[in-house]
Amino acid sequence: MNPNNNDLLRKKIIGLGESSNRKNYYPELMGTIKKLEKINARNSALLEAIPDLLILRDSEGNFFEYYGELIMLNEIGPDPIKQMVFEAIFDSNWSEQISKAVEEVLTVSEARGFELEIAKKWFEMRIVPTGKDEVLMIVRDITESKDFFEKLEYMATRDYLTGLYNRAYFEERLLEHCENGEKDLGLILFDIDGLKLINDAFGHLTGDHMIKEIADVIKGHFRDRGIIGRLGGDDFGVILRHVDEKILDRLISDLDLKFKHFYALDKKIKMSVSIGYAINSESLNKTHLLFAKADQMMYRKKLLKSGSVRNEIVTTMMSALEARDYITEGHAERLEFIALFIGQKLELPQHQLGSIRLLAKFHDFGKVGIPDYILMKPGPLTDEEMTIMKTHCEIGQRIASASTELAHIANLILMHHEHWNGGGYPLGIAGEDIPIECRILSLADAYDAMTNDRPYRRAMKRALVLEEISKFKGRQFDPALTELFLKHITEIELLKADEDGMVIEQ
Structure with a gap:
């Protein structure tokens, strides 16, 4: 003004x-x-400044702007919120509730408030008395805040990966049922077998994908029958009401069949799930007792098959590596032949010769966790790709550690790329700190790699191969072993050629 x-x-x-x-x-x-x-x-x-819509209403049902101007229903204007509010007041299911609230406010002279949904938007309406025959209606669009709080509530009660209920909500509901003294309450617990091994070998993204797939099978089986939760990294649970042992047995048997069908699909990795359950009774009506009984049954089953599951996963991984890795076409057999020859010349004991035999076959086991675009790249690797490739030593060690048959060579797998001068990886150890089995394999592996085709180059001539090995004596290779290898290389080649019926290319 x-x-x-x-x-x-x-x-x-x-x-x-x-x-x-x-x-x-x-x-x-x-x-x-x-x-x-x-x-x-x-x-x-x-x-x-305030985002609220303010409307005055008198006892006769007339509406006014806040400054007193009468609102004509045919002249509401383009304001979408005002249009929706008046639609609610006159033409929706809310009109009766709003009218009753206005009458109540005028009668008791106290404010009233409630939420209403109009055209997929949420509003908060506060009705406040301004006199004996007039109220102020304060309307606020709360759609965004309601959505936000719904998301917060979802995040507080749900597992982010699977969308199932989280452990806190799951235990709260189980406690509620137990404290109410509900009978015929069943608790089923699930544990994915060998998930740590999958994570170690293929990474947590692969592990997370398998967790979601298992969760989908469980969710699809129980649907709306109970409360389904993810209780930990590889643990799930289901709370079922009005069940007995017979019903639980049938449900679990049917679920087992679904899991077997799921495993039988064209999966790169075979998985299994251990299951245990408990039913509440007079002697078992506490949450922790139900969990304890179901846990005991689940882990008994898990122990019975833990070794076989790990070994089956390891075997599956080996098959996957053989199916995708170019170096498996006779590479392991050639390495084994050369490495055993050197080991026998050194008169190593039988247990070390056995380790060399296994190491020759499984030294690159960790490559099952390396992406195809790196493993099969038809050319030299970039620095970043080489960094990823080098992780196959640690991956291989973790996989081997989980297998009873390979655990004793796990550290050999870890150290098979160490160099005599300390320039290797992943530990950077040097000299005789490197196990003899790894030093032998290093020589055999380098010789086989240079004398056979690779995606990024053709096989090298024999004379150049021997020159390279001699050049790296004392740097990459054990000097004494290098001398022994070069001394007997012709014998090695003749014996191998005789065994394979091949002619040596000079």
């Missing part, structure tokens, strides 16, 4: 009455008017 207009208005107001009286109340009235103007300006700014 123009300040000059304000001043003129003040003088008009003060000008009322006799001139003798004006002199007495002029300063006081001028100050009061200025305060009222300031309050009015503040109210206007507040109304402009």
Whole structure:
């Protein structure tokens, strides 16, 4: 408002009455008017700033703008929120509730509030008395905040990976059922066998994918019958009401069949799940007792098959590596032949010769966890790709550690790329700190790699191969073993050629 207009208005107001009286109340009235103007300006700014819709309604059902202008229903205007609110007041299922709330507020002179959904949007309506025959309706769009809090609630009760309930919510509901003294309450627990081995070999993304697949099988089987939760990394649970042991046995048997069908699909990795259950009774009506009994049954089953499951996974991984890795076409057999020859010349004991035989076959086991685009790349690797490739030593060690048959060579798998001068990986150890089996394999592996085709180069000539091995004596290779190898290389080649019926290419 123009300040000059304000001043003129003040003088008009003060000008009322006799001139003798004006002199007495002029300063006081001028100050009061200025305060009222300031309050009015503040109210206007507040109304402009707040996102709420303010509507006055009298006892006769008339609606007014906040400053008193009558709202005509055919002149509501383009404001979408105002349109939706008036639709709710007159033309929706909410109209009766709103009218009753207004009557109640006028009767008891107390505010009332509630939420209403209109056209897929949520609003909060507060109805406040402003006099004996008038209320102020304050309407706020709370769609975003409601969505936000629903997401927070979801995050607080759900597992982020599978969408199942999390452990906290699961245990809270189980406790609630137990404390209510519910009978015929069943608890089923599941544990994925060998998940750690899968994570170690293929990475957690592969492990997470398998967790989601198993969760989908469980979810599809029980549907809306119970509360399904993910209780830990590889643990799941289901709470079922109104069941007995016979029903649980049938449900679990049917689920076992679904799991077997799931495993039988064209999966790169074979998986299995151990299952245990418990039913509450007079002696078993506590949450921890139900968990303990179901856990005991589940882990008994797990122990019975733990070794075979790990070994089956290891075998599956080996088959997967053989199916995709170019170096498996006779590579392991050639390495074994050369390495055993050197080991026998050194007169190593039988247990070390046995380790060499296994190491020759499984030294690159960890490559099952290396992406195909690196493993099969038809050219030299970049620095980043080489960093990834080098992790196959640690991956192989972790896989072997999980297998009873390979655990004793796990550290040999880890160290098979160490160099005599300490320039190898992953530990960077040197000299005789490197196990003799690894030093032997290093020579045999380098010789076989250079004398056979690779995706990024053809096989090298024999003379150049021997020159390279001699050049790296004392750097990559054990000097004494290198001398022994070069001394007997012709004999090795003749024996191998005789065994294979081949002619040696010079």
